[in-house]
Amino acid sequence: MTLKLYVDRMSQPSRAILIFCRVNGIDFEEVRVDLSKRQHLSPEFREVNPMKKVPAIMDGRFKLFESHAILRYLACVYPGVADHWYPADVYTRAKIESVLDWHHSNLRQGAASFVLHTALAPALGLPLDPKVAAQSEMLLSASLAKIESFWLKGKGRFLLGNLQPSIADLSFVCEIMQLEVLDEEIRSRILGPHKKVLKWIDDTKNATQPHFDEIHTILLKVKEKLKKMSSAGGSSQTNVSNKSVLPSKI
Amino acid sequence: MTLKLYVDRMSQPSRAILIFCRVNGIDFEEVRVDLSKRQHLSPEFREVNPMKKVPAIMDGRFKLFESHAILRYLACVYPGVADHWYPADVYTRAKIESVLDWHHSNLRQGAASFVLHTALAPALGLPLDPKVAAQSEMLLSASLAKIESFWLKGKGRFLLGNLQPSIADLSFVCEIMQLEVLDEEIRSRILGPHKKVLKWIDDTKNATQPHFDEIHTILLKVKEKLKKMSSAGGSSQTNVSNKSVLPSKI
Numbered sequence: 041m042t043l044k045l046y047v048d049r050m051s052q053p054s055r056a057i058l059i060f061c062r063v064n065g066i067d068f069e070e071v072r073v074d075l076s077k078r079q080h081l082s083p084e085f086r087e088v089n090p091m092k093k094v095p096a097i098m099d100g101r102f103k104l105f106e107s108h109a110i111l112r113y114l115a116c117v118y119p120g121v122a123d124h125w126y127p128a129d130v131y132t133r134a135k136i137e138s139v140l141d142w143h144h145s146n147l148r149q150g151a152a153s154f155v156l157h158t159a160l161a162p163a164l165g166l167p168l169d170p171k172v173a174a175q176s177e178m179l180l181s182a183s184l185a186k187i188e189s190f191w192l193k194g195k196g197r198f199l200l201g202n203l204q205p206s207i208a209d210l211s212f213v214c215e216i217m218q219l220e221v222l223d224e225e226i227r228s229r230i231l232g233p234h235k236k237v238l239k240w241i242d243d244t245k246n247a248t249q250p251h252f253d254e255i256h257t258i259l260l261k262v263k264e265k266l267k268k269m270s271s272a273g274g275s276s277q278t279n280v281s282n283k284s285v286l287p288s289k290i
Numbered sequence: 291m292t293l294k295l296y297v298d299r300m301s302q303p304s305r306a307i308l309i310f311c312r313v314n315g316i317d318f319e320e321v322r323v324d325l326s327k328r329q330h331l332s333p334e335f336r337e338v339n340p341m342k343k344v345p346a347i348m349d350g351r352f353k354l355f356e357s358h359a360i361l362r363y364l365a366c367v368y369p370g371v372a373d374h375w376y377p378a379d380v381y382t383r384a385k386i387e388s389v390l391d392w393h394h395s396n397l398r399q400g401a402a403s404f405v406l407h408t409a410l411a412p413a414l415g416l417p418l419d420p421k422v423a424a425q426s427e428m429l430l431s432a433s434l435a436k437i438e439s440f441w442l443k444g445k446g447r448f449l450l451g452n453l454q455p456s457i458a459d460l461s462f463v464c465e466i467m468q469l470e471v472l473d474e475e476i477r478s479r480i481l482g483p484h485k486k487v488l489k490w491i492d493d494t495k496n497a498t499q500p501h502f503d504e505i506h507t508i509l510l511k512v513k514e515k516l517k518k519m520s521s522a523g524g525s526s527q528t529n530v531s532n533k534s535v536l537p538s539k540i
Contacts, residue, residue: 102384104385106388109388112384130366134354141356141357145394190340
């Protein structure tokens with residue numbers, strides 16, 4: 041086994057890559073880079089990824105980081121991966137590239153920043169910034185509205201109206217899953233208005249089970265811990281202060 | 291001629307696509323979407339790109355947006371494009387994908403936000419936010435430092451130590467070129483410490499002349515206008531208020 045995945049399951053793109061490998065029968069060794077212990081800043085990990093971020097991979101001597109690049113690479117080099125994940129047809133692939141690129145400045149930026157400034161910041165020793173949280177919520181909601189009205193148009197159940205999931209579906213849904221750590225009320229406010237998005241999340245989960253749920257178990261555990269802390273200490277989700285609960289970088 | 295490029299030369303990814311087509315002898319029709327006249331919000335353009343952003347293309351009936359996706363697509367479908375722009379080899383290509391994906395959350399976010407909050411915001415009817423400008427400068431400078439110390443490592447003159455430019459070089463350098471509209475002093479403070487970056491910008495320009503300079507003429511004109519306004523009205527670069535000078539979205 042030469043493929044090593046350097047991941048932390050608290051990181052949404054790490055989860056996407058783990059699920060992708062599991063679903064496609066790609067053998068790998070999972071090397072945990074514990075973000076809560078700041079292992080991504082260690083000299084050893086810097087040799088794997090000088091940008092000090094997970095996920096990263098080593099396939100033999102070949103090193104790679106950036107989750108979309110990793111998913112594309114794995115889809116291309118591992119022969120067992122079905123074409124629908126990253127179609128060879130140049131036109132179909134171009135559309136998937138468009139979705140993947142759109143992710144960065146829209147859904148990713150909105151979701152990651154919103155969760156940080158709504159729940160995670162204090163656990164990372166950072167101040168909450170309500171102004172940034174509000175701006176992020178706007179971007180996140182606008183992104184979900186675009187997924188609902190545009191990317192999920194068409195006959196199929198998946199992005200671009202496809203009949204089967206692509207790496208973009210997996211990447212997006214894992215991104216959205218981080219909202220699981222938020223209060224149910226906040227999550228409902230954000231996701232509730234988007235019925236097609238909710239159905240597509242379920243469809244993507246179903247297409248990748250049992251791996252999807254197993255890899256996401258960690259989020260449910262964190263949510264439980266946050267709930268207990270909240271009810272025990274009377275602290276709301278926005279002033280969690282136990283540094284051991286949450287990682288430093290997701 | 292069936293390839294239509296919907297662009298505004300004030301937009302950095304629009305410039306990258308125009309230069310790419312010129313350099314590679316790809317015939318196209320340039321359809322100007324005048325951002326200063328808010329043409330990107332028009333119903334006609336929404337038919338081309340529902341996200342209301344330039345650049346976008348129509349190649350016959352095939353529509354595409356997101357600049358990296360467009361560059362990949364053009365490199366794949368037009369047979370005259372040399373391999374070095376987007377190599378077919380899966381390992382070499384994967385590294386270029388990694389650079390392209392890194393662009394979004396680093397150089398792009400830093401540069402675009404810094405220029406907006408240092409110079410362009412008032413011209414767009416937006417308030418300047420010095421806190422955001424300072425944060426953006428940190429991200430921009432950190433991104434340039436990473437380009438200098440990591441992406442430009444190796445023997446070649448281009449990103450990843452390549453001997454010839456890829457679509458990533460073109461995309462990055464066009465991004466950095468937007469700093470041209472800033473005061474010389476600010477530009478020197480940002481770019482000055484990065485000698486390899488400065489040389490690489492020149493190398494990328496030289497590899498794509500005369501098209502590079504021609505497509506960038508617009509920036510020099512804007513810079514001149516800003517200078518004149520500054521000296522005539524005594525206004526600094528940070529309180530430009532002439533809405534006709536600058537576009538609404540780059």
